Amino acid sequence: MHNEYIIPTDHATAAEVFLQDEERANWHDKALWFIREKRDVATKQIPDWELLRETASQIKQNVLGNLDNYLEMFEQNALQNGIKVHWAADAAEHNQIVLNIIQQHGIQKLVKSKSMLTEECHLNDYLLENGIDVIDTDLGERVVQLAKEPPSHIVLPCIHKRKEEVGELFHIHLGTEKGASDPAYLTEAARQHLREKFLTSDLAITGVNFAIAETGGFVVCTNEGNADMGAHLAKVHIACMGIEKIIPKAENLGVFLRLLARSATGQPITTYSSHFHRPAKGQEMHLVLVDNGRSVQLGLKDFYNSLKCIRCGACINTCPVYRRSGGHSYHYAISGPIGAILAPNMDMRKNADLPFASTLCGSCTNVCPVKIDIHNQLYKWRQVLGEEGYVPATKKQSMKAMGSLLSNPTLYRIAGKSGRTMMRLLPGLANNKALNPWAKQRDMPAPPKESFRDWYLKNKKQHD
């Protein structure tokens, strides 16, 4: 099932389309703000919250500084546990490895719990092209899968859809009553639908939240238990992870599990935090470790610590731009502020607009449980994109001209004065909606006759 969602050209254009339905935009904003507030309440119940964040950040700092050693330690322990370990340099290799395992077992259909890595690698499309049927078992992911759309949020994949729209999708695909939108009714229908898929699947793919170097085990967090149902019922379990998911010790989970769900949804802990160490009797367990640009990012002084991300989505929920533009406007597997600093490393040209989809308000940095300086990285990506020539030429030229003008006090004063005079004499021109995007929905400030400097020279200079 291919994603048929057509991605508009850039974030600003897509956001404008999203905002055409203002009522929906209001609802989207409020839904996410509600989660942000739940997060605030949950964090304020932990007096040492800021210390917990700092601790998590430092644990990840150590991991990123010694990633090669930890990965080798993890592999060794996982192999000893009887897990088959695979290494993938990029998305294509990851997809090939997964397909090979599937084909070796002659499997035609499988269940998959939430994994942003497989979204990043476009695994579903690839498997479908190769005749394999993939059922996403996370409820939100199943909804967007039925709608043939990508997830719009890493934790809440269908947050952009209203219950009425879900009802319509379920009516078409699952045979629920037409017009039914009661969440309990729809959830029960999905439960029955997915139960059958779990029971008849021989293979399950899951993501990985934390991979523990000292034990060779890994932890998968879900609220629906769908990773467990898939992995326990299937003969083959494939877990896919980015190489940055490593933590050194099992005891570090005492830090990360406390941070993850509180940051994500305001829950004290995810409903299921499932620990996998070795395959059950008669079962096969595979682990695919994926680089896909991460080791390049690790080498970038200004950007490496984005690899600390534990995919909680707190920065997305708090982002005032995300809340009013929707996840699809980011045209990348990971939306919001964190997506906007990860995406340029993957493809600078395609994602050059994303670091500009921010007011640099800094709220993202403040909620981040591993203290990634997200808004500073947005600023720094802008500099890289400007240097590398990925900012539109018109913007570059106007910034160059503005820089020259503002470096010259005389020119600045002439331009200021003539600009204000022009605005006074031709207010219609300054407020022309077609020529001036400011004026489309906002009035221009009323231009005063004299600048402060003019006033100062007249009224104060004599004292100097």
Added chain:
Amino acid sequence: MKIGLFIPCYVDQFYPQVAIATLQLLEKLGLDVDYPLNQTCCGQPMANSGFEKYAKGCDALFTKNFAQYDYIVSPSGSCVLHVKEHLHDDKNPAAAEHIRGRVYELCEFLTDILKVKDLEARFPHKVGFHISCHGQRGLHLSQMSELVAEDFSKPGYLLNMVKDLELIPLNRKDECCGFGGTFCVSEEAVSVKMGKDRVQDHLQHQAEYITGGDMSCLMHLEGILRRQKSPVKVVHIAEILNGSYA
């Protein structure tokens, strides 16, 4: 103690009354304030657009204009933050460093350096305070709602000294207004929507005025208020604290 008054370019051009209020307020507090006549802009528009290199001329000019002062004070959290974080001058690195350490936003200068305890000002209105993100999350003028930390507000402390001023609560006390520099035109739709929501929060709580420490946020909110033909006005905090708002 010699004070250099740094007036952002758009305040100089569009909101001279804010600059006048700042100057008068500082002088009333007994300070020797100088306004360097050749100042223009801090360079933030170019830098935030990805072109720090085109802001170098502004940096050099700023350094030349302000190197001689003990303190540089400005009625703008955003411009002050930019100078603090990004002012560099290859020809005068020491002067640039001096400025970065000595530049203050007006409110923090009043509370932290002058330690002002009372002000002669009256403003008998319901006022909503919009904290700018750069003032708050950048300069820490008030506590950020995301953190688990003790509440405080430097501008709030000062507004409490103003007679008959009623500060209204807001549903979202530190939500961004959506101005964002060039963002306000490059992402016009989102910028305006954020501004409308910010305005609505104030209207819902019966604000007669929206005040703040950054005229850029207020210019954006004012543009929306005027387009909506709202009677609600914006006023810079310097005008309230100076008691000069007419």
